[in-house]
Amino acid sequence: MQIHLARAITLLQLRARIAPPSSLLRRTMSSFSTSDLPVIAVIGTTGVGKSKLSIELAQHIARRFSEQQQEASSLSSSTWKSAEVINADSMQIYKGLDVITNKVTDEEMEGVSHRLLGIVDPRGEKGWGMAKWVEASLDEISDLHSSSQVPIITGGTTYWIQHLLFPLGKPPPPTSSLSSNVPFPPTPSPTLPAFLASLPTPLTPSQHSLLYSLPSLPLTPPPELALPLHQLLEAVDPKLAAKWHWKDTRKVMRSLERVWGLGERESEVWEKQEVERREVNERGEGAGEEGKRYRTLIFWLHAPPEILDPRLDGRVDKMIDLGLLDELRDMRLIAEEMEASSSSVDPKDYASGIFQSIGYKEFSALPTTSLTPSSLPTKPFQAALTQMKLATRQYAKSQVRWITVKLRGVVKERTVEGKEGMFLLDASDLTKWDKNVLAPAISVLDAFLDSSILPTPASIGGPLAPSLLALDQTGPPIIKSTLAGGSYRCNLCSKEGETEEPFFVMWTEGTEEEAKRGHEVGRVHKR
Template identity: 35%
Template sequence: MKMKALSHPLVAIMGTTGVGKSQLAVELALRLSSSLRRKTGIINADAMQTYSGLDIITNKISAEEMRGVPHHLMGFKQPGDDITIAHWIRDAVGLIHSIHAEGGIPIVVGGTSYWLQHLLLQTKLPSLQTTAGSSLQGSGNIAVQMSDELHAAISNLTKEALELWEDLPEIAPANDDETSMRLHSLLVALDPHMAERWHWRDARKVLRNLWVMKESGHTATDLFWKQEQEGVPQPRFPSLVFWLYSRPEQLEPRLDTRVDQMLKSGLLSEIVSMREIAAKLSTETGRDLQTMYTSGIFQSIGFKEFEPYLSSTPPSPALFDEGVEATKHATKGYAKGQIGWIRNKMMPGVLAAKAARGPIDVFVLDATDLEKWNDEVRDVAVDLSMKFIAGEPLPEPTSLSVVAEELLPTLKAAPSPLAIIARNRKVTCAICTEFSHSLKQYTDGTEWEKHVRGRVHRNRKAAKARREDPEWIGNVKMRERREARERADAEAKASESGTEGSGEEVGSHEVHEGELGEMFGNR
């Protein structure tokens, strides 16, 4: 029986840095274009690579490496600009439709798995429910209708909180604890369940949740609840997903070597230019420099790691070495985070969609040994892509390699949307908050249990209990001193009344009152 070829397929490539994602995208595009006589286009899904210039620090593919294949959503943002997931998905979906309209095959590739996940699946991510994301359905900007729940919460705000709500900052504060706590307190008042997800110092996420409410007219909790009612998110397009995976023991030395190569290619010069760009933008816009460093291109690994070295006069070789090690450490940490997101968030959602008969397939490709990359990554991906587009049956994913057989069975089921809200809930310690005069929050579970067992918390708890015990010696002494002061005041007043009109000199009365003050510690 002849299978029906897919008319609107999507191929996606994900994985950590350093596994050859960009190279595979180009190889696939060239092979599919030549074999199927269909147009191909690559769509970038790496947040840092959306910025123009700064090619070394963002690990952009070079024009020569692109080999003539069109690359989209790469280098189109200016340093200092921000790009949100809603805007990127809007643009990516538009490009996918355009490529499909010409009979082509879009290939999406990048290391920002968060973006890929919400592109592949039609999730009800709160930030996608704003007016910024409404164009995904072609509706454009529409008037926001506020939910009764949010309207009631806003009507109960204090005057100061209402003023903050009406004039929300566009950029999260950096090194401004007072504003960060005010924003978190506002989120607590409007959406207490979602507020428990974020530490008050995580001002960017707190502010984003507030903007989601302002732009959508609903609390994020309400949007998650609606997603719960609608069930498992389904794929936007029939999709074939490749997860390029390398064992950490082989990947980490490779990442160290990459950092060394970036330095030889001019990484430091690029960071210096970034610092100059940031200083210029700060002067032109009035934005705080440290705040700018927490967003956009300035979050690239290497920028803050070499800050001490580039700020030292004269340049310190020891600080340079520290910058190199810090950059290597951050790069390896980023790779671990990418794997964690794919394993714990993206893959469970994709597999749930597949289990609900959604048109999406995922294959793990072993990119551990670069000498075998062509055989175990490129050729396997080309073969699977040809079968997928032709509508032919695909093999069992665990059968491709030992790595696939080890990885795939360990993946957990996707949590429900409401379970996501409850996960990593932050608990506020009222006792330590009172003693330190700043909000003390801990993740529920192990971190919270460790805190309450800690010496500092136990000492503060004991001090609070003593302070509230009326029979505690400290309170008894305070009460005695207060009563002594009251007696002294009463005696002073009685003495003053007794000497009125008696002809005594005022000076003698003042000396007597002073002596009383000395006696009772009232001076």
């Protein structure tokens, strides 16, 4: 840190010189291949300061370029003159509703431009899926690179960021139907009849009828169709059906979408891409252009649960003061407008559109007249507030799980050690932000932009860094199948009769036998 400080002072004392023309910067850009171009990502749970760090890094890059322009030799000048932030939060893409989505304010931005923030009308659009956001982000990144600017991808929807930076591992969704937030197209794929004829067991008449009725179903089918739809998926794509719970109609419908629209199984597409990934890994090309899009630097801000949870509780309390209740009332008006207009978005579906925002579902049982500060002391209000805090803490835990289970191994597999990678930053003590977060981040960032050797990730980030960044195995990273896991039906726990409700035990790790033993010794299992 002292070296960087001394260097900055020296730079400020040097005489100013004329900056190179923009045409020279554009020619410099053309000499890069896509995988040489830098992208920075700032990830972590809610409430750890991702936006704050992103803004500070963008400001540093601009200062760094300005300082280098004042050096005596133009050869030492950085190619990258500034940076902008690209939002990677699935709820912050919506216009308005800034409190419930925890958007960064204009004042907090301090002049740093943000892209893909507040651009979707919550009244008219269901939102963006991963594929649409990745496509838009690629355009924004290309635009920034062409202007000699560094993209800083920031947000809590980590799986979006993962599929942007490391594109292999999951097939692109179909271009029609649910991926476009409209019902199934009226006409199926021309190859659908041949696909159905190839099934080892033909569809029953009722399943055939249900398949061809898909265009007439709403995006959120009625509950009584949940089991028949899953049974239909089991008939046409059993591997994928084993991965989804029969009550998860959203995923079941998306899987049926590929069969209807393209006449193929989604599971087969996943398997094909996994074979491609393994071949790339076996050839030692995991860090090549096939495995990543850019030269990647990821900062993971982290605070342990015992420190983060009280911080998140306090953040929810502060949201009440900032106007959360006003926004909840606004969201109910939006829901009424959408119901009246027969919108494709179901405001009663808490996994749909802006209504996924934590707080909307938790306060849904309260009448609108109770969404006022005067109701704060009441038991129903306090119960809803407690549920919102619990949901926020649970969401933070799920964000950490994605990073450790999904992203961590992919970064290790597909980045070049010493040139890129993921670095943990200790955001436990916000009073020591500059020392524990900003200073080490800038040190790594400078080396990254200078194409110098980066420090070992475990050497910064505090005492938790070695364990949190370490993989669970030695040797080459293990490529986990997208279709790993499954489900089995516990007949003893299932309900039979007219109101049949099969009890599915879902498992993603280990074996089916281990999942079965775990269920049978648990309290839920009926003995």
